[in-house]
Amino acid sequence: MERARRLANRAILKRLVNEAKQLHNGDMSCRSHVLYTPSRYVSSLSPFGSKVYKKSDLLDARNVSNNFGSQIRFISVDALKPSDTFPRRHNSATPEEQTNMAESCGFDSLDSLIDATVPKAIRIDSMKFSKFDGGLTESQMIAHMKDLESKNKVFKSFIGMGYYNTHVPPVILRNIMENPAWYTQYTPYQAEISQGRLDSLLSYQTLITDLTGLPMSNASLLDEGTAAAEAMAMCLKDIDYSSGDVCGVLVQYPGTEGEILDYGEFVKNAHAQGVKVVMATDLLALTVLKPPGELGADIVVGSAQRFGVPMGYGGPHAAFLATSQEYKRLMPGRIIGVSVDSSGKPALRMAMQTREQHIRRDKATSNICTAQALLANMAAMYAVYHGPEGLKAIARRVHGLAGVFASGLKKLGTVEVQGLPFFDTVKVTCADAHSIAGAAYKSGINLRVVDAKTITVSFDETTTLEDVDKLFKVFSGDKPVSFTAASLAPEVETAIPSGLERHSSYLTHSIFNTYHTEHELLRYMHRLQSKDLSLCHSMIPLGSCTMKLNATVEMMPVTWPGFTDIHPFAPPDQAQGYQEMFNNLGELLCTITGFDSFSLQPNAGAAGEYAGLMVIRAYHMSRGDYHRNVCIIPVSAHGTNPASAAMCGMKIVPVGTDSKGNINIEELRRAAEANRDKLSALMVTYPSTHGVYEEGIDEICKIIHANGGQVYMDGANMNAQVGLTSPGFIGADVCHLNLHKTFWIPHGGGGPGMGPIGVKKHLAPFLPSHPVVPTGGIPAPDKLNPLGTISAAPWGSALILPISYTYIAMMGSKGLTDASKIAILNANYMAKRLEKHYPVLFRGVNGTVAHEFIIDLRGFKNTAGIEPEDVAKRLMDYGFHAPTMSWPVPGTLMIEPTESESKAELDRFCDALISIREEIAEIENGKADIHSNVLKGAPHPPHVLMRDAWTKPYSREHAAFPASWLRTAKFWPTTGRVDNVYGDRNVICTLLPVSQMAEEAAAAAANA
Structure with missing residues (x-):
């Protein structure tokens, strides 16, 4: 049966x-x-x-x-299958669209296009992960991150050392840190559509200058350690060698162990010997302490972290550097300045952009190109929300809690309290520091053990009287304490000497004295937000910068307490979730790149470049090759490359390109052989910055190795390698990865970024380490790690690493490979659509481009008087941010669509450029005036369009609505074209009173 x-x-x-x-x-x-x-x-x-x-x-x-x-x-x-799989939400082109787009490029399939584009000699068969190969769903990813978070232990931290817990105002957390209208913006190179965050960054600079007592500040640096290093380099560049062998001195105010010293006489003595003084300081302390500027300091550095930015196991945090007008041309990083627009209206821009390292190349005084704009904006809004009195109240409360603690310890009599004045940190001498720290650990408290008999205890905004009582219990040896913190408070006097108390005013501008209720701050931040174009509005097709989707699910863990509230120097067992993520991420990146080891410490791409070159330098030195200091750099390389090499003390030998934009291999061979005994490294970008997969890249690597050098590959274009080839497979020895490009960390209006470096096995012993928490590769057997520290925190900006981790884990190996393919497809599709209207400058051997391409505008200067800037500004009227302008080739636009933009959006952008080409044609054939036309007049903000008198030779209608889609969704620039020359001639880098702004505008309008 x-x-x-x-x-x-x-x-x-x-x-x-x-x-x-x-x-x-x-x-x-x-x-x-x-x-x-x-x-x-x-x-x-x-x-x-x-x-x-x-x-x-x-x-x-x-x-x-x-x-x-x-x-x-x-x-x-x-x-x-589950409904929340991720790759299909990220890779926008449907299978049908992929086929149709490939056919429009002359290929019968996407894979045929890829085969014709990526050289066979460097193709890998496939990429397979040992973990997450198939990719997690969004819900699985959230569950996994929750599991990692649960493995982290959030203790009450009293470690200090530049990192403090803080209350992030929820209105700032929700409306800036978690808001894509703030975190998906690009660096404000196009000022007319960046006025909101420029305004906020100007407030940040004003915050820094007011509190430090110095007139100039930049718009943030990577971290406090980087700022200190940059400040000392400024002293070296300004040295008078006749004064002796000391160019500068760095002091801490207040000190790391809490002491407050009066450096007034010290500064005078230093200046008398021609020595500059750099002072590292604490912004909260400066609300009650005499500012460094009044003590005579030349440069002041520090971190704005405790102004409403989470510790995040080390970052990202906005560092600052303030100085006098005398040194403005030596300042690293970006500076926001006040200028005027075409109608004389006040407008903001990045000041003195010729200082930018990508322009100055090997003559740069710094290689810093990434700021911490998002975090600087958070700190600025924190100051706006609390105002000067609110900040002072927080400082006095923190200082008061430290005073109560010191008073209580004296009353207990079990330890000795340091007699020097302090602000928030109390230094304690005891019989057994480790025993006390161990008892504190059992109570969920972290203390800093300085040595066997010394402990420091640092207080912050989140500390309570109850926390102080718990500390008393720890220091009493768990014996009953006869008093409470609250009972001691009325008897405690300030520990700040009267001669060091602050009497000067600060934050007097109305911005810091208006928005102290949540409703008002919310409205203010939204007014700023509405002035900025971000990925919320349209694609940002920047060549080499990869502005792609920043998905919500990957951003979520960044604000979870188990990740945000951990001190970077907490005991390792309290960060097991973080450590597991670091290990997993390192393995994934090794698989992607073909390298053997990774350092997650560099917290920006340029910092990664510097770290990678220093690894190569350390490797050569370990072999006795101290003389190897020549770095070969093609002229097509990223602008940061020469600056980084110069920062490492290398001699730069440039090599040219051929007519197709490829590295001239024979010229490179001659340069390598001529410098055979001194060759240290080659810096190369792949695919090239010209948007082409060069056929001879493997041969280039062999030439360098044959002449004793190492190959450094710039990872900026990794977006076109993942799953198809890899730096390690091609032949590179070290490569940095811009996690804010290929691997999704959002640009945040100009930062944060991350630049981890991967290396081959022979370079692993020389990866960065850290003096507080050892990190890096394999310890060298016969000496300490010769490279040292690159970033202030052991794992750099650890808090944003979950973003790249979730992206890779959800995409899986196939999803990532498809992303590379679709990025290449999108670029070729756009190049094909535009080639009839604009010359496409470089192509590969089979007529294709890589993931980005360059259109040539140079001819329009002769035929119509049109510059790339005119096209960039006119694109704003169409609702788009311009592509990368005049780099790497002057007079061009470099376009990168990424894989996450839909075909409809690609077409819309192409339609805008085609429409602009028609507007240029009207100038060429005499229908439009060569001096007064929609391109020269762009952008067209409402205040210009709504004037009573309209004197332009074109209509308001055409100026405002050149495309049909603008009728339903129009992003309005809030200012006319900004006058760069005026801004550089009149450098103003802080908020001005409204009356003075009006006077400046009137004067500019009169001179126009």
């Missing part, structure tokens, strides 16, 4: 297979179709209109034969 049932079922299955052949026209490649489904799936599948057979039905031949008919449909396995 059972045998008969099996035979009957087999006959039914055969009939079903035949039916499947008929339904699919005999094509049985669709083997993902199933013939039956368990009962539990019936209710969910039935609504799709399919005739569904349960497994129980199939086991009974009579039921199936009675119900079987031509209406049967088959259930795809794909229909049973």
Whole structure:
């Protein structure tokens, strides 16, 4: 009987297979179709209109034969997959669109296009992860990150050392840190559509200058350690060698162990010897302490972290550097300045942009190109929210808690309290520091052990009287304490000497004295937000900067307390979730790049460049090759490359490119052989910055190795390598990765970024380490790690690493490979659409481009008087941010669409450029005036369009609405074209009173 049932079922299955052949026209490649489904799936599948057979039905031949008919449909396995898979949400082009787009480029499929584009010599067969190969769903990813968070232990931190817990005002957390309108903006190179964050960054600079007592500040640096190093380098560049061998001195105010010293006489003595003084300080302390500027300091550095930015296990945090007008041309980083627009209206811009390292190349005084704009904006809004009195109240409370603690310890009599004045940190001498720290640990408290007999305890905004009582219990040896912190408070006097108390005013501008309620701050931040174009509005097609989707699910863990509230120097067992993530991320990046080891410490791309070159330098030195200091850099390389090499003390030898934009291999060979005994490294970008996969890249690597050098590959274009090739496979020895480009960390209006470096095995011993928490690769057997520290925190900006981690883990190996393919497809599709209107400057051997391409505008200067800037500004009227302008080739635009932009958005941008080309043609044929036209007049903000008098030779209608889609969704620039020359001639880098702003505007309008 059972045998008969099996035979009957087999006959039914055969009939079903035949039916499947008929339904699919005999094509049985669709083997993902199933013939039956368990009962539990019936209710969910039935609504799709399919005739569904349960497994129980199939086991009974009579039921199936009675119900079987031509209406049967088959259930795809794909229909049973989870609904929250991620790659299909990121890689925007559908399979049908991919085929159609490839065909428009002259290829029958996407894979055919890829085969014609990426050289066979460097193609890898496939990429496979040991973890997350298939990719986690969004819900699985959230569950995984929750699990990692649960492995972190959030203790109450009293470690200090430049990192403090803080209350992030929820209105700032929700509306800036978690808001894509703030975190997806690009660096404000296009000022007319960046006025909101420029305004906020100007407030940040004003905050810094007011509190430090010095007139100039930049718009943030990577971290406090970087700021200190940059400040000392400024002293070196300004040295008078006749004064002796000391160019500068760095002091801490207040000190790391809490002491407050009066450096007034010290500064005078230093200046008398021609020595500059750099002072590292604490912004909160400066609300009650005499500012460094009044003590005579030349440069002041520090971190704005405790102004409403989470510790995040080390970053990202906005560092600052303030100095006098005398040193403004030596200042690293970006400076926001006040200028005017074309109508004389006040407008903001990045001041003195010729200082930017990518322009100055090997003559740069710094290689810093990434700020911490998002975090600087948070700190600025924190100061706006609290105002000067609110900040002073917080400082006095923190100082008061430290004073109560010191008073209580004296009352206990079990330890000795340092007698020097302090602000927030109390230094304690005891019999056994480790024993006390161990007791504190058992109570969920972290203390800083300086040495066997010394402990410091640092207080912050989140400390309570109850926390102080817990500390008393720890220091009493768990014995009963006869007093409480609250009972001691009325008797405690300030520990700040009267001569060091602050009497000067600060934050007097109305911005810091108006928005102290949540409702008002919310409205103010939204007014700023509305002035900035971000990925919320449209694609940002920047060549080399990869402005792609920053998905919500990857951003979520960044604000979870288990990740935000951990001190970077907390004991390792309290950060097991972080450590597991670091290990997983390192393994994934090694697989992606073909390298053997990774350092996650560099917290920006340029910092990664510097770290990678220093690793190479350390490797050569370990072999006794101290003389190897020549770095070969193609002229097509990223502008940061020469600056980084110069910062490492290397001699730069440039090599040219051929007519197709490829590195001139024979010239490179001659340069390598001529410098054979001194060759240290080659810096190369792949695909090239010209948007081409160079065929000879593997040969180039062999030439360098044959002449004793190492190959440094700039990872800026890794977006076109992942899953198709890799730096390690090509032949590179070290490479940095811009996680804010290829791996999704959002640009945040100009930062944060991350630049981890990967290395081959022989370079692993020389990876960065850290003096507080050892990190890096394999310790060198016969010496300490010769490279040292690159960033202030052991793992750099650890808090944003979950973003890249979740992206990679959700995409899986196939999703990432497809992303590379679609990025290449999108670029070729756009290049094909635009080639009839603009010359495409460089192509590969088969006529294709890589993931980005360059269109040539140089001819329009002669035919129509049009510059790339005119096209960039006119694009704003169409609702778009311009592509990368005049780099790497002057007079061009470099376009990178990324894989996450839809075909519809690509077409819309192409339509805008084609429409602009038609506007240029009207100038060329005499229909539009060569001096007064929509391009020269762009952008067109509302205040210009709504003037009573309209004197332009073109209509308001055409100026404002040059494309049909603008009728339903128009992003309005808030200012006319900003006058760069005026801004550089009149350098103003702080908020001005409204009356003075009006005077400046009137004067500019009169001179226009």
